[in-house]
Amino acid sequence: MSSIRVAACQLNTVVGDLLGNVERILDALTKATDAGADVAVFPELAVTGYPPEDLLLKPRFIADNLAALQQVAVATTECVAVVGFVDRALDLYNAAAVCHRGQVVGRYYKRILPNYGVFDEQRYFSPGDSATTLYRIAGVKVGVSICEDAWSPSGPISEQAAGGAEIMLNLNASPFFAGKLRVRERMLATRAADASVPLVYVNSVGGQDELVFDGASLVFDADGHVTAAATQFTESVMIVDVDVRPNFRKRLLDPRGRAGATALPVVPLSDEASSQRSVTLVAASQPPPLDPMAEIYNALVLGTADYVRKNGFTDVVLGLSGGVDSSFVATVAVDALGAEHVHGIAMPSRYSGPASITDAKDLADNLGLDLQVVPIEPAHAALHNMLEPPFARHVQGLTDENLQSRIRGLTLMALSNELGWLVLTTGNKSELAVGYSTLYGDTAGGFAVIKDVAKTTVYELCRWRNTQGSVPVIPETVITKAPSAELRPEQRDDQTLPPYDVLDAILEAYVEDDRTAGEIETMGFESALVRRIVQLVDRSEYKRRQSPIGVRVTPKAFGKDRRVPITNLYRG
Numbered sequence: 001m002s003s004i005r006v007a008a009c010q011l012n013t014v015v016g017d018l019l020g021n022v023e024r025i026l027d028a029l030t031k032a033t034d035a036g037a038d039v040a041v042f043p044e045l046a047v048t049g050y051p052p053e054d055l056l057l058k059p060r061f062i063a064d065n066l067a068a069l070q071q072v073a074v075a076t077t078e079c080v081a082v083v084g085f086v087d088r089a090l091d092l093y094n095a096a097a098v099c100h101r102g103q104v105v106g107r108y109y110k111r112i113l114p115n116y117g118v119f120d121e122q123r124y125f126s127p128g129d130s131a132t133t134l135y136r137i138a139g140v141k142v143g144v145s146i147c148e149d150a151w152s153p154s155g156p157i158s159e160q161a162a163g164g165a166e167i168m169l170n171l172n173a174s175p176f177f178a179g180k181l182r183v184r185e186r187m188l189a190t191r192a193a194d195a196s197v198p199l200v201y202v203n204s205v206g207g208q209d210e211l212v213f214d215g216a217s218l219v220f221d222a223d224g225h226v227t228a229a230a231t232q233f234t235e236s237v238m239i240v241d242v243d244v245r246p247n248f249r250k251r252l253l254d255p256r257g258r259a260g261a262t263a264l265p266v267v268p269l270s271d272e273a274s275s276q277r278s279v280t281l282v283a284a285s286q287p288p289p290l291d292p293m294a295e296i297y298n299a300l301v302l303g304t305a306d307y308v309r310k311n312g313f314t315d316v317v318l319g320l321s322g323g324v325d326s327s328f329v330a331t332v333a334v335d336a337l338g339a340e341h342v343h344g345i346a347m348p349s350r351y352s353g354p355a356s357i358t359d360a361k362d363l364a365d366n367l368g369l370d371l372q373v374v375p376i377e378p379a380h381a382a383l384h385n386m387l388e389p390p391f392a393r394h395v396q397g398l399t400d401e402n403l404q405s406r407i408r409g410l411t412l413m414a415l416s417n418e419l420g421w422l423v424l425t426t427g428n429k430s431e432l433a434v435g436y437s438t439l440y441g442d443t444a445g446g447f448a449v450i451k452d453v454a455k456t457t458v459y460e461l462c463r464w465r466n467t468q469g470s471v472p473v474i475p476e477t478v479i480t481k482a483p484s485a486e487l488r489p490e491q492r493d494d495q496t497l498p499p500y501d502v503l504d505a506i507l508e509a510y511v512e513d514d515r516t517a518g519e520i521e522t523m524g525f526e527s528a529l530v531r532r533i534v535q536l537v538d539r540s541e542y543k544r545r546q547s548p549i550g551v552r553v554t555p556k557a558f559g560k561d562r563r564v565p566i567t568n569l570y571r572g
Contacts, residue, residue, distance in 0.1 A: 004140045004167060005277060007032030007040040007079075008217040008238040010230050012206030014310055015049030016061075018068040022047070025083060026075050028237050035239045036277040038138040038270070039080040041169045043204040043213075044110075044147050045094065047072070047085040050173035050204060050213075056124045062088050073099040078274055080137050082144055084171045091126035096144050096171050098135055100269050106133055110146035111156055118175060118211060118552070118560040121148075132160055134266045138273045140166050140244050141266055143197075147172045150191055150201070161195035163264035166244045168195070172203040176214035176299050177555045178292055185218060185226065193224030198242045205235055207306030210452075210549045210559055212299045229286045233298045241281055293464035296457070296553050297332070300449060303551035305336035307447050308422055317421040319408050319442070320344035320364065320371060322356035326426040327363050327478045328462050329449045333424060339368040343421060346373045347408045349380060351488060359478050366473040376407045383407070401488060405441030413444055422446045425548060430455040430500060432547065432558060433507045434533060435540030436493075443547045451550025452557040454507070455483075455500040498529060506533050512556040517571070534571070542566045 009028040013021045025042055032040035044050055047068050048061075055061045069085045076099045087095035087107055094113070098106035109128025113121040134141045143165030149156040150170045157168050174184065184201075192199035198221050205215035212233075219228040219240050228240045290298065308316060316333050320326050326344075333342045346360045357373065364371035383403055384395045395403065412423045423445035427437045429452050437443050450458060462479050466472035483493040483500075497503055506525055509515045510533070517534045521527050544558050545566060556562055 002139055003241045003243050003273075004039065004138045004142070005035075005037045005239065005241050005274065005281070006167075006169070006200050006219070007035065007037035008200060008202045008219065008228075008230060008240065009040055009042045010203060010205050010215045010217045010234075010236045010238065011043060011046060012235050012306070013043070013046055013049040013204065014206075015052055015208055016055060017049065018047065018064055021049060022068050022071050025072050025081075029072075029075065029079065029081055031237045032239070033077065033079040033274075035237075035281070036274045037079050037239060038274050038277075039082060039142065039169070040237075041171065041200060041202045042081065042083045043202055044084040044096075044171045044173040045086065046083055046171075046204075049208065050084075051120075051208070051211075052086070053120070053124075056086065056092060062086055062092065069097055069104065073097065073104045074102050076100055076102060078270065080135070080269055082169055082171065084146065084173075092124060093128060094121060094125045094146060095128075096146055098144065098267075098269075105269065106135060106267055108132070108144040108146065110149060112148040112152055114148045117556075130159070132156065132163070132264055134160065134163070134165050134264050136266050136268045137270055139271045142166070143168045145170050147174060150199075151187060153191070153194065157191050157197075157199070158195050160264065161197045163262065164266070165197055165264070166246075167198045167200065167242060168192075170199060170201045172201060173213060174203050175211040175552065176295075178296050178553055181214065181216050181232065181289065181295070184216075188218060189220055189224035189226070191224075192220040192222060196222045198222050198244060200240075200242065205233060205302075207303040207310070207551070209307070210303075210552045210557065212303040212551055212553075214295075214299065226286060231287050232290055232295070233302050239281060293461055296453070297461055297465060299553050300332050300453070300551050301336045304332055304424075304447065304449050307551075308337060311422075313420070313422040315341045315343060315419070315421045316424050316447075317343040317345060317412055317415050317419075318424040318426060318445075319412055320346050320360040321352075321426075322346070322359035322363075322478065323426075324458060324462060324474075324478050324483060325428055325450065325455075327359070327474050328458055328465075329424055329426045330363060330367060330369065331462075331465055331473055332449055334367045334369055340370075342367070342369045343415075344369055344371040345412060345415065346371060347376045347411060348373070349376050349404050351404075351491070355477065355481070359475050362475045363473070363478065366471075366475070374411055376404060376411065379407045379410075380404060402438045402441060405438035406444075409438075409441045409444035416446070424449055425451075425550075427451065427547075428453050428455050428458050429554075429558070430504055430507060432544055433511060433540070434497065434503070434536040435543055436497065437543065437547075439543050439546060443543065445548050448548045448550030451547070451559075452553050454504045456504045498533075502529075503533065506530060507537070510534055510537060511558075511562065512554060538564075538568065538571070541568070
């Protein structure tokens with residue numbers, strides 16, 4: 001039995017930051033070389049960042065990406081670097097470059113291009129063909145594949161193993177949603193065991209617009225057991241010695257047998273282990289998996305931090321009403337950016353209860369953030385006086401409620417313009433689904449932190465966050481009081497909407513599971529209620545299309561995942 005030392009380089013790259021990404025790659029490559037790694041593996045499209053989307057339509061961007069790859073290749077010595085980039089030949093390809101001793105010595109083109117959910121790879125790339133080359137590194141025959149290639153049972157991994165690969169390296173930019181890690185691990189374990197080869201899965205980490213990449217890179221042995229795992233949501237260079245068994249054992253000993261295949265060509269790079277293998281290697285740890293609430297919370301923090309910083313902002317501002325949603329968003333923002341970079345604005349109206357201001361102040365004190373109180377009554381009264389003549393009556397009802405929300409949105413945007421702060425909106429997925437939000441009011445802002453978090457999950461996350469530390473940060477009164485927009489006397493959400501546990505169950509069935517109203521009724525929900533909620537969701541599509549993006553944490557978020565026409569009369 002032989003072994004190969006692999007560096008799984010889990011990086012937080014930035015789309016379009018070619019020079020910065022090269023620096024990140026080279027820094028990780030230095031760490032890998034110093035640790036005696038034979039091969040360093042980087043994420044999918046590490047040079048360009050993922051997903052580059054319509055940047056790929058710019059010929060200059062493709063040329064610059066190739067020049068950036070060359071900088072990586074020139075820096076390689078004995079440690080082989082396998083790096084994701086965009087190649088240009090007859091067409092564009094999502095590619096991996098194998099770099100050694102200053103040169104690109106081989107290329108692999110992704111064969112299975114995802115075109116579902118948030119993925120649009122068939123818009124940009126052509127698939128690679130089945131012709132594949134293996135690389136002898138430290139005397140081990142190494143195969144390369146990219147992300148979706150691993151999801152096919154009969155795809156490149158099984159083919160390369162049948163053709164002689166003794167270990168597979170899989171480059172990824174696999175976005176997070178709650179529970180994705182367990183799905184991924186089960187699939188990869190099956191792939192490694194079926195092919196009887198060790199499998200190294202390297203994932204990106206970091207936020208890119210609404211997507212969050214959770215890292216969680218993994219190493220599997222030939223039986224499909226996890227032998228090393230990188231921490232979720234954190235950059236790292238994980239060094240692992242992977243034991244490799246002769247591949248003839250599959251034909252002789254594995255009851256699943258070996259598919260008949262011709263031996264693949266092998267490019268000899270090195271027969272000896274790295275000269276630095278004398279470096280003592282501490283066995284890679286396997287951090288315990290995060291529980292579901294911890295996963296979602298970490299994704300929200302990372303997605304918010306990266307969106308703010310990668311887009312050149314330093315500070316954020318949000319309306320602090322004393323309600324559960326704004327309190328939770330403020331907590332995420334403080335954990336993401338630091339309290340000194342988060343500014344809360346309490347904007348009481350004639351309908352705000354004194355407890356709301358007290359709760360907002362208590363939260364601000366617990367978090368250590370800046371809170372200012374800006375009453376909206378002067379603007380509210382002025383607009384009443386201005387609008388009564390054209391209305392020919394007093395401003396009232398829904399018009400008055402939305403007026404208050406828009407005054408608050410205007411106030412926050414004025415602060416953003418004056419001070420350069422990014423406005424965080426505080427609407428949750430349940431509210432956005434049914435249109436329980438005001439266009440150009442509480443939807444006005446630059447980033448919607450909890451856009452993909454259902455109201456019931458917001459409550460769960462608040463309680464989870466309050467267990468993380470010596471004292472709770474979100475006041476208990478915030479969590480236990482009846483939710484209200486406080487836009488009219490004695491207003492409560494349950495006067496307009498069903499209880500949130502009922503609402504969220506219907507929304508999950510309709511939005512995420514694509515069930516029709518009739519199908520949802522058979523699940524035991526009241527017919528009239530289901531049809532009212534479905535109608536609200538359909539009628540609110542035009543609002544959601546104009547709302548800011550936010551962190552994706554479910555398998556189907558509003559945005560790239562769910563693309564329903566606004567003009568649409570189908571009711572099922």
